[in-house]
Amino acid sequence: MAKLRYLDANTYYKNRFGTKVYKASVALASTCPNRDGKKGTGGCIFCSEGGSGEFSVFEDDLGKALDLAIGMVEKKAGPDAKYIAYFQSFSNTYVPPERLDAAISAVRSDDRIVQCAIATRPDCLPDGIMEVLKRHASSFPIMVELGLQTANDKTGRFINRCFDTECFVDAVKRLTDIGCDTAAHVIFGLPGEDINDMMESVRVASCCTGLKFTCLYVPKGTRIASLWERGELELLGMEEYFDIVEKALETVPDGKVIFRLTGDCPKKLLLAPLWTSDKRKVINYINRRFGV
Numbered sequence: 537m538a539k540l541r542y543l544d545a546n547t548y549y550k551n552r553f554g555t556k557v558y559k560a561s562v563a564l565a566s567t568c569p570n571r572d573g574k575k576g577t578g579g580c581i582f583c584s585e586g587g588s589g590e591f592s593v594f595e596d597d598l599g600k601a602l603d604l605a606i607g608m609v610e611k612k613a614g615p616d617a618k619y620i621a622y623f624q625s626f627s628n629t630y631v632p633p634e635r636l637d638a639a640i641s642a643v644r645s646d647d648r649i650v651q652c653a654i655a656t657r658p659d660c661l662p663d664g665i666m667e668v669l670k671r672h673a674s675s676f677p678i679m680v681e682l683g684l685q686t687a688n689d690k691t692g693r694f695i696n697r698c699f700d701t702e703c704f705v706d707a708v709k710r711l712t713d714i715g716c717d718t719a720a721h722v723i724f725g726l727p728g729e730d731i732n733d734m735m736e737s738v739r740v741a742s743c744c745t746g747l748k749f750t751c752l753y754v755p756k757g758t759r760i761a762s763l764w765e766r767g768e769l770e771l772l773g774m775e776e777y778f779d780i781v782e783k784a785l786e787t788v789p790d791g792k793v794i795f796r797l798t799g800d801c802p803k804k805l806l807l808a809p810l811w812t813s814d815k816r817k818v819i820n821y822i823n824r825r826f827g828v
């Protein structure tokens with residue numbers, strides 16, 4: 537097997553938790569300030585109805601949701617596996633601090649779970665939420681994932697992100713200072729961006745513990761779907777996308793974790809590019825090219 541050219545998620549988790557870990561995706565929030573009018577309306581132009589978290593289990597009872605989410609991967613994971621409770625859809629700190637506190641406490645009381653990962657926006661970290669995160673992060677691993685997508689604020693406006701890059705950098709600093717790990721989501725192939733824009737996004741995102749890359753894809757019912765249907769959107773081919781990923785891996789400083797080389801959209805929602813949903817082909821390609 538070829539030597540790994542980057543620190544991948546499995547290696548990082550094994551070093552950190554002594555075992556392979558699996559994600560159990562559950563939902564905490566049901567909206568975000570970019571949808572309900574507080575910051576914007578309509579959401580980011582690529583965001584699906586489920587708040588970019590279609591794989592998450594929705595249940596009022598979090599313990600039940602965790603059981604269901606773990607049940608979905610348990611067969612593959614095996615009886616002794618450990619899990620990350622992943623609050624994935626929408627903005628999971630866009631809730632009252634007491635609700636976040638109760639959710640993290642429930643996660644911590646489940647000894648199958650070794651980390652709580654919370655996806656949110658950098659402008660959803662008020663003092664009350666930061667206090668909750670700080671208190672838990674002092675004795676339990678907390679990872680906060682932020683959707684930077686791009687460091688180019690002009691593109692940020694085009695995708696209706698409704699926060700600027702400075703807000704992201706400031707949020708990562710504040711989260712790091714209170715002991716949270718952080719991950720940044722970066723999208724390659726956003727309209728109007730060239731390779732320099734994308735590598736600048738990678739450089740900015742590298743202030744986090746790790747990064748997640750994804751190719752821009754078009755889910756049904758989104759604003760980006762209208763652009764695509766009108767022929768106003770160019771999408772990346774698989775080789776082209778992984779050429780960008782290769783450059784990104786060369787750009788990321790040593791020691792940063794690459795949590796994901798590409799993301800995927802549920803097949804029932806995906807309009808394009810279709811190669812992103814051919815998991816087997818994509819995984820084989822990644823294995824051949826990056827030696828994972």
Ligand code: SF4
Nearest residue numbers: 568579580583587626
């Ligand atoms: S991607 Fe995140 S911030 Fe943007 S609309 Fe969707 S849930 Fe809100």
